[in-house]
Every structure is written in structure tokens, then in C-alpha cells.
Amino acid sequence: MNCDQAEELLGAYALDALPEGEAAEMRAHLRTCETHAAKARELVAVASQLHTTVEPATPPAALGNRIAAAVAATPQGGTISSPTRTLSHEPARLEERRIRTANRLQWRPAFAFGALAAALAIAVAGLLAWNINLRNDSGSADVFAVRPLAQDTGATAGYVVLYDDGSAAVIGESLPRLDASQTYQLWSLSPEGEATSLGLMDYDDAGVATSSVDDIAAGSTAVAITIEPAGGSDQPTSAPLYIAEL
Amino acid sequence: LDDAGLLRAMQQGDQASVAELYERYGGAAYGLAFRITNDGTLAEDVVQDAFVSVWKQCGRFDAGRGQVRSWLLTIVHHKAIDAVRRRTNRAERALPEGPEEFIAAHGRPDEIAEMTMDAAAVRAAVALIPEDQRTTIMLAYFEGMTHVEIAERMQVPLGTVKSRLRIGLEKMREYLRPKVLE
Numbered sequence: 001m002n003c004d005q006a007e008e009l010l011g012a013y014a015l016d017a018l019p020e021g022e023a024a025e026m027r028a029h030l031r032t033c034e035t036h037a038a039k040a041r042e043l044v045a046v047a048s049q050l051h052t053t054v055e056p057a058t059p060p061a062a063l064g065n066r067i068a069a070a071v072a073a074t075p076q077g078g079t080i081s082s083p084t085r086t087l088s089h090e091p092a093r094l095e096e097r098r099i100r101t102a103n104r105l106q107w108r109p110a111f112a113f114g115a116l117a118a119a120l121a122i123a124v125a126g127l128l129a130w131n132i133n134l135r136n137d138s139g140s141a142d143v144f145a146v147r148p149l150a151q152d153t154g155a156t157a158g159y160v161v162l163y164d165d166g167s168a169a170v171i172g173e174s175l176p177r178l179d180a181s182q183t184y185q186l187w188s189l190s191p192e193g194e195a196t197s198l199g200l201m202d203y204d205d206a207g208v209a210t211s212s213v214d215d216i217a218a219g220s221t222a223v224a225i226t227i228e229p230a231g232g233s234d235q236p237t238s239a240p241l242y243i244a245e246l
Numbered sequence: 247l248d249d250a251g252l253l254r255a256m257q258q259g260d261q262a263s264v265a266e267l268y269e270r271y272g273g274a275a276y277g278l279a280f281r282i283t284n285d286g287t288l289a290e291d292v293v294q295d296a297f298v299s300v301w302k303q304c305g306r307f308d309a310g311r312g313q314v315r316s317w318l319l320t321i322v323h324h325k326a327i328d329a330v331r332r333r334t335n336r337a338e339r340a341l342p343e344g345p346e347e348f349i350a351a352h353g354r355p356d357e358i359a360e361m362t363m364d365a366a367a368v369r370a371a372v373a374l375i376p377e378d379q380r381t382t383i384m385l386a387y388f389e390g391m392t393h394v395e396i397a398e399r400m401q402v403p404l405g406t407v408k409s410r411l412r413i414g415l416e417k418m419r420e421y422l423r424p425k426v427l428e
Contacts (some may be wrong), residue, residue, distance in 0.1 A: 006286050012407075
């Protein structure tokens with residue numbers, strides 16, 4: 001890219017309106033041309049203020065906790081342990097997988113559960129947050145979003161932090177209140193839809209649920225949450241409310 | 247701590263600084279991401295991705311030279327338009343990193359730092375530029391359209407779009423000089 005071409009593209013570059021190829025050429029030019037680097041600085045600075053014309057909006061309450069968990073699981077300067085791996089840019093594929101999983105579960109006799117409405121979102125309880133940080137010092141982790149299985153709720157509802165040693169932390173908040181006869185139970189799912197109990201989730205009056213798992217079986221493709229009778233069940237007795245595809 | 251202090255703490259590995267930055271600008275970030283994606287779920291993912299990027303890349307940002315808020319929201323903008331382009335299966339994807347890298351590396355020149363950059367001034371500057379330039383800039387910034395896509399949408403030559411984007415921003419720059427708006 002020569003100077004004339006760069007001059008012409010300054011505005012598009014500042015507004016992020018260049019396709020990948022031209023943007024790369026522009027960046028290469030700016031590294032060697034101080035004249036256009038100076039002009040680019042000015043226009044990028046102006047373009048970077050356009051966000052002020054948008055009114056702030058209140059993010060979902062769980063988003064801050066999701067970010068905290070993702071940050072805890074992401075080393076600085078390293079390869080991102082990105083939550084986008086499961087979500088961000090592939091909504092159609094995610095939806096397809098979600099439906100496929102839901103269908104698969106419904107076909108299994110063990111999952112012939114009654115429907116229960118609920119909502120799950122994430123939280124970082126003190127002990128669990130400590131756990132994430134501690135582990136992050138010595139190993140890597142992947143973060144997976146938990147989604148409600150109900151068709152009409154697409155929001156991210158929870159979080160699974162899966163460590164490279166096979167252990168995991170599951171966090172959630174805003175869970176529906178349960179009566180004393182019920183509990184939340186966590187399951188790992190095989191590709192065939194077979195469920196293995198990962199134990200009961202700790203749950204408090206604020207709707208925050210947490211669970212630490214020592215080992216998620218190799219080959220598990222998803223983690224699911226169900227409501228079970230107090231004390232838990234050997235096999236799920238109700239339909240999964242939430243699922244995280246691993 | 248001011249924003250620069252937060253960045254410095256973050257550079258020392260302080261995760262709580264990310265939470266504080268989110269407390270300050272999470273609403274602006276989500277508002278911008280939602281404005282561009284028009285999709286709450288996608289906007290959440292964009293904002294999360296942006297804050298994680300800030301956490302990862304904060305060592306590259308010279309807090310003494312640039313505005314942390316602008317850097318963060320430029321990252322949000324870049325990720326949002328990339329998400330929109332992916333969603334619509336457009337061939338013209340954005341680079342993994344956009345102008346935010348330039349901001350991190352170069353900051354802003356002093357004369358820009360002295361400009362009036364509050365929301366009212368920016369809105370006024372946007373309103374003062376000619377409509378064709380304003381529309382072109384809005385299509386790029388809020389719709390995530392490339393210059394080629396804008397040319398097709400507006401039925402004008404590509405060179406016209408390039409000129410409108412550049413001249414429009416240059417005029418905004420002039421309007422944002424305090425002496426002009428006073």
C-alpha cells in the first residue's frame with residue numbers, strides 16, 4: 001500500500017470498516033509511515049468517541065460474574081481461554097447443538113422427566129472463586145457457558161470452569177427457590193446421553209449454587225443440572241433445566 | 247483509583263481491577279454492544295470477550311498516553327462488528343484486532359487529548375457534519391459495514407465512501423476542538 005492509497009483509507013481504517021486484507025495492509029503501512037500514523041492517531045481518536053452517542057444499558061446481572069470467572073481462568077498475555085469457544089460467534093451452531101442435545105436426552109428413558117421451569121445464572125461464591133484462582137496459578141482451564149434448555153430462554157445462565165486435570169467448578173445464581181423436599185443435582189453426560197451424577201449443588205437463599213467436581217469423566221460431552229428429590233437421585237428424575245456443552 | 251490506576255493494578259495481575267472497570271463501564275460496553283448486535287446474548291458475549299481481552303492485553307496499553315475507556319470501548323466495538331459480520335456470514339471479516347491495537351500502541355496525540363470529548367460535544371460534532379458523511383459514518387460504526395458494503399447499500403462509488411468516511415471524521419475532529427464549540 002502506498003501513501004496515496006493509505007490517505008484514501010484513513011477514515012475507513014479509523015472506523016474499522018476495512019475488510020481483513022486491506023486492514024492488514026493499512027497496519028503494515030502505518031508501521032512505516034509516520035505521516036499517516038499521525039493522521040491515523042487523530043482519526044482513530046475521534047472515531048473512538050462515537051460510543052458516547054450511545055446510552056449505556058444495564059447489563060444482565062450475571063454478566064459481571066461471568067466476566068470475573070472468565071478472567072480468573074485466563075492467564076494474562078497468554079492464549080485466551082475464551083468463553084467464545086462455546087458461544088460468541090456461532091449462535092446458529094450452538095442452537096443446533098442445544099436442540100440436538102435436548103432431543104438426545106428426551107430419547108433416553110432415564111431422562112423421561114417432568115418439565116420444570118427455572119432459571120440459572122452464574123455467581124462466584126467465595127470458596128469457589130478462591131478455588132478458581134488457586135488452580136489458575138498452576139494450570140489452564142476452559143470456561144463453558146451453561147444455557148437453559150427451554151426454547152424461549154437463550155441467555156447464558158451459568159458457568160462451568162473445566163480444568164486440565166479433569167476437575168471442574170460449576171457456579172450459578174438466581175436459581176429458582178426450591179422447597180425442602182428438592183435439591184439441585186449435577187450430571188455429566190456421555191455422547192450417548194447417559195447421565196453420571198456429579199453430586200448435589202450447594203444452594204443458598206440468594207439463589208446462588210456452586211459445585212466443585214473432582215473429576216469429570218473423560219469423554220463427557222455435557223454437564224446438566226436437574227431438580228431432584230432432597231438427597232439426590234441415582235439417575236435423573238426430571239428433565240435437565242440447564243446444560244453446558246463441553 | 248482512576249482508570250489509569252486500575253490499568254496499572256491490572257498489569258500487576260489484580261483481577262479485582264477488572265471488576266471495578268466493569269463496574270464503571272459495563273453499562274456503556276453493553277449498551278454499545280447491544281446497539282451494534284441488536285442481540286442481548288451476543289452483546290453479553292461481546293462484552294465478556296472484550297473485558298477478558300483487556301485483562302489479557304493490558305500490559306500493552308500505556309495508561310499514561312491514552313484513555314482507558316476509549317480503548318475498552320474500541321475493543322467492544324471491534325468485537326461487536328466482527329460478531330455481526332460472522333452472524334451474517336459476510337465474507338469481509340474483521341482482523342483479530344482492530345484500531346484498539348493502534349490506540350494501545352500510540353495513545354492519542356496531545357492536541358486530541360485536549361479536545362472536548364464529552365457525549366454532548368460528540369453528538370454535536372456528528373450532527374454538524376453533512377448528512378451523507380454522517381450516514382456513511384453511522385453505517386460503518388453502528389452497522390459494522392465495510393466501505394464496500396456501504397457503497398453497495400448507498401449506491402455510490404467506493405471512492406465516494408472512502409472520502410466521506412475520512413472527510414467526515416476530519417470535520418468532526420475540527421468541531422471537537424474546544425474553541426470551535428465554545
